[in-house]
Structure formats: structure tokens, C-alpha cells
Amino acid sequence: MMVLVMGVSGSGKSSVGLALAKRQGAPFLESDSLHPTTNVAKMAAGVPLDDDDRAPWLDAIATWMAARPHGVVACSALKRAYRDRLRAAAPALRIVALLPPERVLAERLGQRRGHFMPGSLLASQLATLEVLGIDERALVLSGDKPVAATIAIVAQWLTLDPRHDAHNLSA
Numbered sequence: 133m134m135v136l137v138m139g140v141s142g143s144g145k146s147s148v149g150l151a152l153a154k155r156q157g158a159p160f161l162e163s164d165s166l167h168p169t170t171n172v173a174k175m176a177a178g179v180p181l182d183d184d185d186r187a188p189w190l191d192a193i194a195t196w197m198a199a200r201p202h203g204v205v206a207c208s209a210l211k212r213a214y215r216d217r218l219r220a221a222a223p224a225l226r227i228v229a230l231l232p233p234e235r236v237l238a239e240r241l242g243q244r245r246g247h248f249m250p251g252s253l254l255a256s257q258l259a260t261l262e263v264l265g266i267d268e269r270a271l272v273l274s275g276d277k278p279v280a281a282t283i284a285i286v287a288q289w290l291t292l293d294p295r296h297d298a299h300n301l302s303a
């Protein structure tokens with residue numbers, strides 16, 4: 133089973149994705165490690181990435197997904213087209229979207245040290261994020277609970293038949 137944990141910078145996708153991968157005994161991909169150095173330099177300079185910047189990065193993530201049956205990937209996947217690109221590589225992809233309120237995101241990014249992504253990019257991240265379509269059958273979580281609580285919900289959801297997936301904003 134391939135799982136995408138997505139959201140804007142600070143949503144907790146890396147923390148939740150890594151903890152989920154450990155719990156599931158699945159390989160974990162921190163997709164930031166596949167950004168070309170030019171992308172990292174751009175973000176570090178406070179300039180948002182565009183579609184052209186993200187295309188080779190999404191291709192590399194898609195290659196990682198296509199190469200294995202199981203895995204957990206932390207990736208922003210902000211636009212529907214990006215998620216479509218990843219689904220083309222992993223048709224049964226299950227998506228967990230973390231959508232903490234902006235106040236929580238800003239607080240987390242303000243406290244974080246030693247990361248290339250500046251908090252000043254939060255506004256563009258939120259403006260770029262495209263709402264999950266019902267047909268994407270994602271689990272949509274507020275992501276402002278402790279990581280252990282979030283992954284317990286996700287692990288339970290993953291045991292359910294994906295045909296029953298629906299939006300769920302309750303947790």
C-alpha cells in the first residue's frame with residue numbers, strides 16, 4: 133500500500149509520515165530530499181516554486197512510488213495536478229491531508245530552526261493548496277493533535293476498504 137501524507141509547509145507531513153512509516157514497517161520517503169538543489173536554493177531565498185520547478189521533483193517521487201508496493205511519502209502535493217501525477221505512478225495511492233489552521237502553521241514555522249523553508253512562504257503555500265476533491269477519497273485531518281494521535285487514526289483508516297473513503301474533518 134502506498135500512502136501520501138501531504139500538506140503545506142509546517143502541516144506536519146514529515147513528522148506524521150515518518151511515524152506512520154515506522155508503525156507500518158514501510159519504507160519512508162521525505163520528498164524534500166528529491167528536490168533539485170536549485171529548488172531548495174529558491175525556497176531558501178523566499179521564492180515560491182512554480183509548476184516547472186516542481187515537475188522534475190514530482191517525476192522523481194513518482195519513480196520512487198512506482199518502484200515498490202509499499203511506502204509512505206511526505207510530499208506537499210499542493211495541486212490536484214501534482215496528485216494526479218503521483219496517482220499515475222501509484223494508482224491505489226491513499227492520501228492523508230493535514231490541514232492545520234494558519235495560526236498553528238505560523239507558530240510551528242516560527243519556532244522551527246535549521247530548516248531551509250522560511251515561514252514567509254506560508255502564504256504562497258496556502259494560496260497554492262487546492263482543496264481535495266471528494267473523488268480523491270482522502271482522509272482530511274486537522275493535523276493539530278499530537279503525532280501519535282494522528283497516526284493512530286490514520287492506521288485505522290488504512291485498514292478500511294478504500295471504496296468507503298470520504299472526507300472526514302472530525303479528527
Ligand SMILES: Nc1ncnc2c1ncn2[C@@H]1O[C@H](COP(=O)(O)OP(=O)(O)OP(=O)(O)O)[C@@H](O)[C@H]1O
Pocket residue numbers: 139140141142143144145146147148206240241243244249275276277278279
Ligand atoms: N502534531 C504536531 N504537534 C506539534 N508540533 C508538530 C506536530 N507536527 C509537526 N510539528 C512540528 O512542526 C514543525 C513542522 O513539522 P514537519 O516538519 O513535520 O512539517 P512539514 O509539513 O514536513 O513541513 P516542511 O514541509 O516545511 O518540512 C516541526 O518543528 C515539528 O516538530
Ligand SMILES: O=C(O)[C@H](O)[C@@H](O)[C@H](O)[C@H](O)CO
Pocket residue numbers: 140141142164181186207208209210249257
Ligand atoms: O511544493 C512545494 O512548495 C515544496 O515541496 C514545499 O512544500 C517544501 O518542499 C516543503 O514544505 C518544505 O519542507
